[in-house]
Amino acid sequence: MSKGGPLRLERVGIGDLFEVGLSLDLGEIGCISGASGSGKSRLLRAVADLEPHAGEVWLGEQAQSLTPGHAWRRQVMLVPAESHWWEETVGQHFAKRPADEELRALSFTTDTLEWQVSRLSTGEKQRLSLLRAVSLEPRALLLDEPTANLDDATSERVEAWLVERIRSRGWPTLWVAHDRKQIARVARRHWRIASDRLEELESV
Amino acid sequence: MNVIDLSWWQLSLAALMVVALAGCTAAMRLGMSRSLLIAALRTVIQLALVGLVLEALFAAERLVWVVLMALAMLLIAGREVMARQKRRLLGGWAFGIGTLSMFLSSFTVAVLTLTVIIGPEPWYRPQYAIPLLGMLLGNTMTGVALALDRLTDTAWRERGVIENRLMLGEPWQVAIGDLRREAMRSGLMPMINAMAAAGVVSLPGMMTGQILAGTPPSLAVKYQILIMFAITLGTGFGTLAAVTAGSRRLFDSRERLRLDRLSTPRT
Numbered sequence: 174m175s176k177g178g179p180l181r182l183e184r185v186g187i188g189d190l191f192e193v194g195l196s197l198d199l200g201e202i203g204c205i206s207g208a209s210g211s212g213k214s215r216l217l218r219a220v221a222d223l224e225p226h227a228g229e230v231w232l233g234e235q236a237q238s239l240t241p242g243h244a245w246r247r248q249v250m251l252v253p254a255e256s257h258w259w260e261e262t263v264g265q266h267f268a269k270r271p272a273d274e275e276l277r278a279l280s281f282t283t284d285t286l287e288w289q290v291s292r293l294s295t296g297e298k299q300r301l302s303l304l305r306a307v308s309l310e311p312r313a314l315l316l317d318e319p320t321a322n323l324d325d326a327t328s329e330r331v332e333a334w335l336v337e338r339i340r341s342r343g344w345p346t347l348w349v350a351h352d353r354k355q356i357a358r359v360a361r362r363h364w365r366i367a368s369d370r371l372e373e374l375e376s377v
Numbered sequence: 378m379n380v381i382d383l384s385w386w387q388l389s390l391a392a393l394m395v396v397a398l399a400g401c402t403a404a405m406r407l408g409m410s411r412s413l414l415i416a417a418l419r420t421v422i423q424l425a426l427v428g429l430v431l432e433a434l435f436a437a438e439r440l441v442w443v444v445l446m447a448l449a450m451l452l453i454a455g456r457e458v459m460a461r462q463k464r465r466l467l468g469g470w471a472f473g474i475g476t477l478s479m480f481l482s483s484f485t486v487a488v489l490t491l492t493v494i495i496g497p498e499p500w501y502r503p504q505y506a507i508p509l510l511g512m513l514l515g516n517t518m519t520g521v522a523l524a525l526d527r528l529t530d531t532a533w534r535e536r537g538v539i540e541n542r543l544m545l546g547e548p549w550q551v552a553i554g555d556l557r558r559e560a561m562r563s564g565l566m567p568m569i570n571a572m573a574a575a576g577v578v579s580l581p582g583m584m585t586g587q588i589l590a591g592t593p594p595s596l597a598v599k600y601q602i603l604i605m606f607a608i609t610l611g612t613g614f615g616t617l618a619a620v621t622a623g624s625r626r627l628f629d630s631r632e633r634l635r636l637d638r639l640s641t642p643r644t
Contacts, residue, residue, distance in 0.1 A: 253540075
């Protein structure tokens, strides 16, 4: 696998959005906000190449259109707002057993991995899906409202854990968020979807 | 080998009883009588017609007629496979995949069974070829239809899971692996059940027919075993081909799940 690099969107178009261009450096977080239904999630899906779209996405020197689909998504990892679980227990969804301190950082214990998937709450699923994606060590992250279903205290904890990971691993990250305070805390750059365009807001 | 002759008035006694059954369901307002009567009528007309066709076919004993008959059966089976799917692949793929996989498996198995195993003279002798192919196609059709229906319908229901697995970087074959297994299972289950129950719970239709026609049971049993293996082979390879092609068609060259290639069910 290549070593990654900055994430660059070049004239990406999907749904009503078109000509979206932006670039994120290593370890840089960019937030995207917009009314619901404005196409934030679909834009992330285009970057992960889950839907047909216009334009090109670059990860360092690597072009999306020249990389096999699964290899691209393995590196540019999308964590959806609603996660899905298909095996019996939590642990079966992890290719590699996550470290204990990672589990503790997200308020889990080591036996969480033995839990039945059916007993997970929405918030637990959300935190575990973040851990599941992060423990695959991708090269870039696409987060769709990663703290939407969490209470305030947990939300801040998860947010801090994510920011720390992103900075230390140097993952360029697109982060869809609603909460203005969260955007101000995690991101230096902030785009908003205005009808069919992505416009950058002055940094706060 | 003497078979007691059946005349039409004797059949009409059986038909009268079917009408009586329809009358009962109508009286109890079960809403079944209409479809029951239509199905019974279709049986009479279709079988009477096919009887005429077979009489002509047996008399002529020409390869080209056998082939034409086989093709007609195949196309009707392909249409039936398509009609039995709730969400079918658009753009002729449902018909194409179903028909092609039935053609590959049923025809190959039928020709092999005729030439290598049974060996009538000539090998396409209609008396052997048509019933054999009919039983093969009928069962393969059920298997292929069940498997494709299960595959597309589950892909629709489980699209969140499949896409989430794609997001985690799994190749499409892995992301749809569980669905493929389930689809294969539902395609092959009827035949596996039939083999398991054969002779114990149910007496298979062909064997019963041969025994009624005066064939010694030991020979009828051998034919039945041969037919069941042939049907299993036809169904198995047909289902395998259909599931492989169908699941490939659910993804595009970028390994994206493309549910827009499925039709929406009619209400």
